[in-house]
Amino acid sequence: MGLTKTEIFTADQNKIAMLAKAFAHPARVAILQQLFQANTCICGDLVSEIGLAQPTISQHLKELKLLGLIKGSIEGTSVCYCIDTENWASMKSLILSFLNQDLDPTQDCC
């Protein structure tokens, strides 16, 4: 049906899944890498450095903004996007707690 049954999962499980979607598409990975590395974070620069149309980049930026991972500020006619370092850090710690799970050592299966 294409509709995720969020009701049956824990808040943590849903949050991990939501945040993971941020980098579950190469365009958003590329955008985030650019924002970390670039000397500039103007929307137009992202459009020209990544090979997607401007509305497509705008849409990905919107999703990242909705998740709180980036923020944008208007500079004249252009818009400057940046990593929201606080939210990035809390996202990172949630994902890390998931990735760093250890296997039960008493267990010996498969």
Next chain:
Amino acid sequence: MGLTKTEIFTADQNKIAMLAKAFAHPARVAILQQLFQANTCICGDLVSEIGLAQPTISQHLKELKLLGLIKGSIEGTSVCYCIDTENWASMKSLILSFLNQDLDPTQDCC
């Protein structure tokens, strides 16, 4: 169009995105958590502990297996699923290298 333009991204960007999809759905997060914690990893147990139909769980297991993050072994009529610790570790290091990026300190924008 619903079709991701993988050609225009780097191999790393595509790989990060692909692997992130593994935990970009709460059902797969729940499955992976179960496999880490449970004393058993029988498919049928996952079905009963997570509230989704058996074909749905089977489908998520298939995706995780395709990504190499889990492996399954047949035990009579049932199937035992486990974390593939080697692949999990290499996935983790790739995701970590992405999450641990540092902002250019000389940069002061937004």
Next chain:
DNA sequence: TTCTTTCATCGTAATATTGCAATGAACTAA
């Protein structure tokens, strides 16, 4: 004012994902 630049939004088309009933395959038990 008018024109241009920059970006967001709208609308739309196409593909992807999610979920499950029905069915099938493989093994066990009787």
Next chain:
DNA sequence: TTAGTTCATTGCAATATTACGATGAAAGAA
């Protein structure tokens, strides 16, 4: 053999995602 158990696969319906052309809004330049 027949029946039951367990799980994978098929087929389908519905929602989600991706991508972009066209358009609109806002600011600056002429």
